[in-house]
Amino acid sequence: MPELLQFLVSGLTIGAVYALVALGFTLIHNASDVVNFAQGEFVMLGGMVTVFATAAGIPLPLAALLAIAVAVLVGLALHRLAIEPARGASAVTLIIITIGASIFLRGVAQIVFDKRFHQLPGFSGNDPIMVLGAAILPQSFWVLGGALIVFCGLFLFLERTLMGKAVLATAANRLAARLVGVDTSFVLALSFGLSAAIGALAGILITPITLTSFDVGTLLALKGFAAAMLGGMGSPLGAVVGGLVLGLLEALGAGYVSSAYKDAVAFLVILAVLFSMPQGLFGHRSVERV
Amino acid sequence: MLDVADLHAAYGRILALKGITLRVETGEITALVGGNGAGKTTLLRCLSGVHPVKSGRVTFHGDEITAFPAHARVAAGIAQSPEGRQVFGPLSVEDNLRLGAFRRGRADTEAGLDRVYGMFDILKTKRHLQAAGLSGGQQQMLAIGRALMSGPRLLLLDEPSMGLAPLLVDQILAAVVALKAQGVTVLLVEQNASAALSIADRGYVIETGRIAHSGTGLALLHDPAVREAYLGV
Ligand SMILES: Nc1ncnc2c1ncn2[C@@H]1O[C@H](COP(=O)(O)OP(=O)(O)OP(=O)(O)O)[C@@H](O)[C@H]1O
Ligand SMILES: [Mg+2]
Numbered sequence: 001m002p003e004l005l006q007f008l009v010s011g012l013t014i015g016a017v018y019a020l021v022a023l024g025f026t027l028i029h030n031a032s033d034v035v036n037f038a039q040g041e042f043v044m045l046g047g048m049v050t051v052f053a054t055a056a057g058i059p060l061p062l063a064a065l066l067a068i069a070v071a072v073l074v075g076l077a078l079h080r081l082a083i084e085p086a087r088g089a090s091a092v093t094l095i096i097i098t099i100g101a102s103i104f105l106r107g108v109a110q111i112v113f114d115k116r117f118h119q120l121p122g123f124s125g126n127d128p129i130m131v132l133g134a135a136i137l138p139q140s141f142w143v144l145g146g147a148l149i150v151f152c153g154l155f156l157f158l159e160r161t162l163m164g165k166a167v168l169a170t171a172a173n174r175l176a177a178r179l180v181g182v183d184t185s186f187v188l189a190l191s192f193g194l195s196a197a198i199g200a201l202a203g204i205l206i207t208p209i210t211l212t213s214f215d216v217g218t219l220l221a222l223k224g225f226a227a228a229m230l231g232g233m234g235s236p237l238g239a240v241v242g243g244l245v246l247g248l249l250e251a252l253g254a255g256y257v258s259s260a261y262k263d264a265v266a267f268l269v270i271l272a273v274l275f276s277m278p279q280g281l282f283g284h285r286s287v288e289r290v
Numbered sequence: 291m292l293d294v295a296d297l298h299a300a301y302g303r304i305l306a307l308k309g310i311t312l313r314v315e316t317g318e319i320t321a322l323v324g325g326n327g328a329g330k331t332t333l334l335r336c337l338s339g340v341h342p343v344k345s346g347r348v349t350f351h352g353d354e355i356t357a358f359p360a361h362a363r364v365a366a367g368i369a370q371s372p373e374g375r376q377v378f379g380p381l382s383v384e385d386n387l388r389l390g391a392f393r394r395g396r397a398d399t400e401a402g403l404d405r406v407y408g409m410f411d412i413l414k415t416k417r418h419l420q421a422a423g424l425s426g427g428q429q430q431m432l433a434i435g436r437a438l439m440s441g442p443r444l445l446l447l448d449e450p451s452m453g454l455a456p457l458l459v460d461q462i463l464a465a466v467v468a469l470k471a472q473g474v475t476v477l478l479v480e481q482n483a484s485a486a487l488s489i490a491d492r493g494y495v496i497e498t499g500r501i502a503h504s505g506t507g508l509a510l511l512h513d514p515a516v517r518e519a520y521l522g523v
Contacts, residue, residue: 165385165389175340175376176377177389180389
């Protein structure tokens with residue numbers, strides 16, 4: 001029982017990070033049909049900038065804010081310099097552009113930072129808290145709490161503000177959104193900025209648990225993508241559920257089968273989704289009447 | 291109010307508009323009729339700024355707006371109810387309408403809702419339902435209502451009668467006439483030429499990207515060439 005609880009908590013913790021990455025995919029995909037494979041680089045930037053800024057003597061909260069700001073600037077630049085000029089290009093072209101951008105960002109990070117692994121101290125120390133016999137890192141609560149705040153904030157934004165509704169409207173019907181006066185290019189920029197901020201926050205929160213380096217983004221993007229597919233690309237709720245399920249599958253697989261196959265779980269999920277339910281868990285079947 | 295001069299537009303290398311010149315007078319209903327693929331929708335898309343213009347000019351209230359982005363045209367007072375309705379399916383009816391007033395303040399939005407619900411009371415009954423669940427006629431009312439929410443001076447309607455039962459067509463056309471009485475200027479695009487011309491002050495007939503005939507609605511209704519080609523008599 002303590003063992004199972006242990007696996008569940010670590011699964012939910014890492015799953016919350018996948019969910020945040022998946023949310024980033026979803027926001028940008030909804031605004032533009034672009035699948036942004038540079039999403040993982042935002043997570044990397046969050047962790048790396050925080051590590052180097054704290055090492056330079058900047059207090060952690062400020063370093064974290066700085067990391068988010070850097071990621072947002074990179075996200076906006078990615079939209080402005082790489083996506084916007086290619087407006088109207090095919091989805092495949094845009095995906096290749098984001099893959100190129102992620103390789104470029106990783107290369108720059110390698111030069112600006114270094115190639116080593118880095119860690120941050122846990123925000124509330126590193127001593128495990130015993131809950132029902134399971135040893136839980138206090139940082140897990142930071143990750144889960146941070147993710148919960150992001151989910152709720154995003155939900156309130158999308159459901160309760162006119163700008164949020166404009167984001168949903170753009171996802172539902174881009175032409176109609178333009179016809180009512182929504183500047184869809186601004187909505188896309190906003191989505192890039194938001195996705196970058198969410199990704200960076202995920203990177204900051206998880207670094208005390210998983211370490212970070214210039215190339216952590218690749219695998220995270222892949223797993224976030226798997227989570228988004230599982231949830232049904234396009235549904236924010238689906239992204240969250242998909243992320244948590246993927247994290248749990250991974251942790252339970254690693255715990256009860258073998259940790260050697262941990263990363264294979266994401267690939268299995270992608271394949272299973274593609275073969276058996278391309279709509280994902282929350283993919284909306286098109287009900288629009290013509 | 292609206293002046294279109296020698297407008298050209300294309301899809302890739304295929305010219306869809308080959309020099310359209312027309313005028314919409316303030317307070318009138320102007321009908322634009324023509325067959326399949328004549329270029330009616332393309333013209334409206336150019337007027338709303340969601341399709342690029344190759345050459346020519348669009349002037350609205352004396353200001354040249356040819357290069358305005360779509361959202362600036364809505365702010366300037368041009369709204370469109372597009373072909374195929376294009377409602378925001380997953381959003382509620384009322385959210386669809388509120389988004390129509392995206393560029394306006396709270397008070398204008400509430401006044402706009404009252405106006406639209408007054409015109410189409412079925413929308414008020416269904417205001418919390420998903421737009422995708424409405425019938426075709428109700429979606430058409432929603433699309434028109436959403437366009438009205440921006441408080442337009444010029445309303446562009448693209449085939450509002452398409453796919454509707456005759457009774458509903460009459461209801462929609464009556465609504466257009468009522469809008470004119472409220473002072474809204476309308477550019478009405480229709481394949482259903484007799485219905486459109488019979489309520490129009492002025493009309494244009496478009497054929498393969500060019501204006502082929504123009505005149506008052508009445509004159510076009512009685513023009514033998516138009517009658518033969520578009521009215522099936
Ligand atoms: N997305 C597109 N890509 C390529 N060609 C297009 C596209 N949309 C329209 N066309 C072409 O442009 C021309 C004008 O089309 P448009 O839709 O403006 O006609 P329309 O008068 O609105 O027709 P309908 O009454 O059938 O709606 C047609 O020849 C059509 O085939
Ligand atoms: Mg058309």
